[in-house]
Amino acid sequence: MIHAEPFEARLVAARPLSALVRELSFERADGKAFQFEAGQWVNLVLPLPGGEVKRAYSIASAPGGSPRFDLAVTRVEGGAGSEFLHRLEPGAALRAVGPHGLFTRDPADPAPSLFVATGTGVTPLRSMLHASLGAGRAAPHLWILFGARFEEDVIYRDELEALARGSDRIRHEITLSRGGPSWAGRRGYVQAHVPELYRELAAASGDPAPHVYICGLDRMVSTVRELARGELGVPRKHVHVERYD
Ligand SMILES: Cc1cc2nc3c(=O)[nH]c(=O)nc-3n(C[C@H](O)[C@H](O)[C@H](O)COP(=O)(O)OP(=O)(O)OC[C@H]3O[C@@H](n4cnc5c(N)ncnc54)[C@H](O)[C@@H]3O)c2cc1C
Known part of the structure; x- marks a missing residue:
């Protein structure tokens, strides 16, 4: 278990991932390695005009023993914290506290997993x-199901598709709830595709009970969690969730 600690984080780079999402790369100002487990999050202390507020952000990069870590922040309309982070200029420093969270996966875990x-x-x-890919052993089956409204909202698409092309155990599936007429892929909410993909993953991996990792806003997370535990009969300990609201 890695203990959370306060530290100063300097914004060293930023880039848009979509119209609403900005990736922010921070470095610990003291140059120490930022130790965390894949799946954990940090609290950023934001100096807003009305006073300091804390906001949690999952770490998007893999642990690697370096001072650097990436976050991806959705700009919420009227959201003071996310709007502040979308304006933050490289070079700025913030207080951070972390890492936190139990939504983690051991990189050496050989269990097949569906990421929703x-x-x-x-x-x-x-x-x-x-x-997992950097853990130096054959990667287990890791399938991602990503839900968005429009194709332009799909983040990290090129990167994840490239990983999927490089391994027959990695799969990247997208479903669009408001895909245009030219969209030839899956449609609707993620929950419409979870049963089929879960059963396919069980068959492909030869493991009858793959794990399910679910992350996003509460409405989706709760729906998919109930589906997994109920209709799909996924063992309770194999269902892992993180909620953003
Ligand atoms: C453990 C944890 C990890 C999180 N990781 C991330 C992350 O990696 N990236 C990220 O963008 N946010 C993440 N969040 C949400 C983040 O902490 C803030 O809640 C979010 O940035 C909104 O803050 P705000 O001050 O802009 O708006 P507020 O006024 O505080 O919130 C307004 C509303 O925004 C909605 N909201 C919160 N997060 C999102 C979101 N991501 N997309 C759409 N609507 C949202 C909520 O329904 C909330 O009621 C995480 C939250 C938790 C608890």
């Missing part, structure tokens, strides 16, 4: 995927 995410909920799963 909407929006920036994909970030801790990206960290887990990179950590």
Whole structure:
């Protein structure tokens, strides 16, 4: 268990991942390695005009023993914290406290897993995927199901598709709830596709009870969790969730 501690984090780079999502790369100002487990999050202390507020962000990069870590922040309309982070200029420093969280996956875990995410909920799963691929052994079956409204909202798409092309055990599936007429892929909410993908994953991996990792806003997370535990009969300990609201 890694203990959370306060530290100063400096913004060293930022780039848009979509119209609403900005990736922020921070470094510990003291140059120490930022130790965390794939799937964990940090609290950022934001100096807003009305006073300090804390906001939690999942770590999008894999642990690697470096001072650097990436976050991806969705700009919420009227959301003071996320709007502040979308304006933050490289070079700025913030107080951070972390890492926190039990939504983790051991990179050496050989269990097949279905990762279900909407929006920036994909970030801790990206960290887990990179950590597993970097663990120096044959990667287990890791399948991502990403839900978004429109194709342009799908973040880390090129990167995750490249990983999927490089391994027959990695799969990246997208479903769009408002895909345009040219969209030839899956449609609807993630929950519409979870049963089929879960059963396919069980068959492909030869493991009757793959794990399910679910991250995003509460409504989606609760729906998929109930589906997994109920209709799909996934053992309780194999269902892992992280909620953003
Ligand atoms: C453990 C944990 C990890 C989190 N990780 C991330 C992350 O990696 N990226 C991220 O963008 N947010 C993440 N969040 C949410 C984040 O902490 C803030 O709640 C969010 O940035 C909104 O803060 P705000 O001050 O802008 O708006 P507020 O005024 O505080 O919130 C307004 C509303 O925004 C909604 N909201 C919160 N998060 C999101 C979101 N990601 N997408 C759409 N609507 C949202 C909620 O329904 C909330 O009621 C995480 C939250 C938790 C608890």
